[in-house]
Amino acid sequence: MTADAADVTAKAIAVDNSESVKKAIPTANAVPIEADLGDVKKEEQAVQVDDVEKGDIDIAADSEFVEDVAPDITGVSKRLQQYSQADILYAITGYAGSIIVGALPAGEAVLFGMITGNFFTIKDAQEMRDTNYALSMWFFLLAGLSFIGNVCMGIGLGVSGSRLTRRMRVLVFDKLMRNSGLV
Numbered sequence: 001m002t003a004d005a006a007d008v009t010a011k012a013i014a015v016d017n018s019e020s021v022k023k024a025i026p027t028a029n030a031v032p033i034e035a036d037l038g039d040v041k042k043e044e045q046a047v048q049v050d051d052v053e054k055g056d057i058d059i060a061a062d063s064e065f066v067e068d069v070a071p072d073i074t075g076v077s078k079r080l081q082q083y084s085q086a087d088i089l090y091a092i093t094g095y096a097g098s099i100i101v102g103a104l105p106a107g108e109a110v111l112f113g114m115i116t117g118n119f120f121t122i123k124d125a126q127e128m129r130d131t132n133y134a135l136s137m138w139f140f141l142l143a144g145l146s147f148i149g150n151v152c153m154g155i156g157l158g159v160s161g162s163r164l165t166r167r168m169r170v171l172v173f174d175k176l177m178r179n180s181g182l183v
Contacts, residue, residue: 083167087160094156100149104142111138 084091115135122128 080164084160084164087163090156090160090163092156093152094154094158094160097149097152097154097156100145101153104146104149107142107145108139111135111142 115132118128118131118135122131
């Protein structure tokens with residue numbers, strides 16, 4: 001190992017949490033060099049805070065502190081509506097399916113509450129069985145609605161979304177080719 005490498009590796013800085021302790025930095029020649037690291041950092045921070053408070057430094061003008069501004073997308077949403085206009089029936093089918101699927105938990109809760117409530121209101125066993133049997137048949141209707149709603153939602157939103165995505169890819173590819181001069 002060379003003397004320079006030994007000198008570099010021997011410089012280990014011990015960091016102490018106390019504020020005003022001066023640390024010795026050992027070198028290869030074992031000559032202590034004193035450094036007051038804590039005071040330097042405090043002075044830098046104090047200068048930065050004082051400059052900001054005085055108004056010498058404008059934080060808003062600094063590139064690190066610039067706030068994110070939402071881009072204007074009003075034209076983008078209108079263009080997306082124009083591109084998806086051809087598949088509006090698929091989209092409406094998907095929306096209808098999602099409304100059905102969204103309403104199912106409320107219907108299940110109402111039916112479950114009615115069945116549970118019958119245990120406390122009806123005293124005759126046969127009458128309770130007949131009433132709860134009729135209410136439990138409504139769950140089959142909810143299952144059928146769930147199937148129909150999920151199929152409509154999957155097909156409607158899937159087809160319209162994939163077609164819109166394909167249109168957008170074609171448009172982007174066309175723009176890239178025109179900008180690169182290949183078309």
